[in-house]
Amino acid sequence: MRKISELRDYAAQNGIIAGVTKARIFSELESVLAKPVPFVEYSKNERIDPCLTVSGARSVICIGCPYPSEIAADKGISIAASGTDYHIFVSEELEKLQTELKIEGEAFTDTGPLVDRYTAYLCGLGYYGKNGFIINENFGTMFFIGYIITNEEFDEYSSPVKGDCGDCRRCLDACPYGAIKGGSMDYKKCVSYLTQIKGVLSDEQMKMIGGQVYGCDVCQLSCPKNKGRVKIELREKDYTHFFSMTNKQFKKRYGDTGIAWRGRATIVRNAVIAHINTGGEKKDIERFLTDKNEVLKRTAEKLIQ
Ligand code: B12
Ligand code: SF4
Ligand code: SF4
Secondary structure (H helix, E strand, O other), rough: OOOOHHHHHEEEHHOOOEEEOOOOOOOOOOOOOOOOOOOOOOOHHHHHHHOOOOOOOOOEEEEEEEEOOOOEOOOEEEEHHEEEEEEHHHHHHHHHHHHHHHOOEEEEEOOOOOHHHHHHHHHHOOEEEEOOOOOOOOOOOOOEEEEEEEOOOOOOOOOOOOOOOOOOOHHHHOOOOOOOEEOOOHHHHHHHHHHHOOOOOOHHHHHHHOOOOOOOOOHHOOHHHHHHHHHHEOOOOHHHHOOOOOOOHHHHOOOOOOOOHOOEEEHHHHHHHHHHHOOOOHHHHHHHOOOOOOOHHHHHHHHHO
């Protein structure tokens, strides 16, 4: 039997937040998971039952790792995807916790089977905001989530935090295409989603990504709970530096950031669109009319015609 106090002390000493919930079938998620969730390939059963990942699982430990207080971001790249990729640093935090507290189990961040935000909610990391994020009293929405499914049992389990947004609706008003419904999300209207899908975008989708190259921070930056949490420094001030980048150069410069997993072609496609959407000259993207990559070629053709 493990002590929850050990986990709490560890979190406080390491600048993270942590909690633990009993492993069980989270059947209350069945209805929200009936709708498609982009980029997630696990079955609905795997998403609600931790025992399908770790046989005999007794607990799920969840951690929240705050964004750094200063972030250097390139134009069009979301702060959540700038700097060291959170998949790297959250995995390191999970490994460190497992080693120091000697906890066996399977650790995940973002790409695991469970619903990260709901796990965080059950583990008391915060309450659901209207923007869909979990809001923590110390970190606002600006933290990444990771968890460990384990056979360990705890002497006590966390309780969800009570809280809500009250009358505030800043994120709903700020979201450019009304993707946030205050309790659910229309992901096809989310700029972050549009910057992550592959292939040639429709004319409407191209217009919708505006000046974004990867992700979107509007619903986080408009939230009063995040006021003053991060200092943002704009590093690269235009999009053209992407245009001549080879795969090798892309990996060297962005390989350990949150945009790398999408690959150079999708990022360059978005940079080309963002350049034109924000008044850039068509002659700057003419080089892509003869690009070997069909998506880049077709995107340039659509924008130049
Ligand atoms: C698919 C996905 C996306 C999709 C769809 C997002 C979505 N809301 O479902 C897209 C591409 C749009 C996306 C965008 C972003 N994402 Co994303 N994404 C995921 C992923 C992989 C799965 C999400 C999922 O399962 N959705 C299904 C529904 C059921 O779960 P949900 O997210 O909790 O959403 C439901 C709740 O909001 C619920 N709800 C609302 N109120 C309440 C109240 C209660 C009590 C309950 C039970 C439920 C509830 O209604 C929604 C269902 O319609 C998770 C990681 C993971 N494996 O879980 C990361 C994750 C949610 N993303 C994350 C991030 C950082 C982002 C971006 C900021 C990335 C960026 N830089 O642009 C944006 C933010 C957009 C936004 N407003 O959510 C973080 C969020 C961290 C946090 N503190 O909350 C996660 C948790 C990754 C991580 N491990 O840190 N993402
Ligand atoms: S990430 Fe941007 S587009 Fe997506 S819900 Fe938030 S504000 Fe809206
Ligand atoms: S902007 Fe307001 S409504 Fe939206 S999540 Fe933050 S507090 Fe809640």
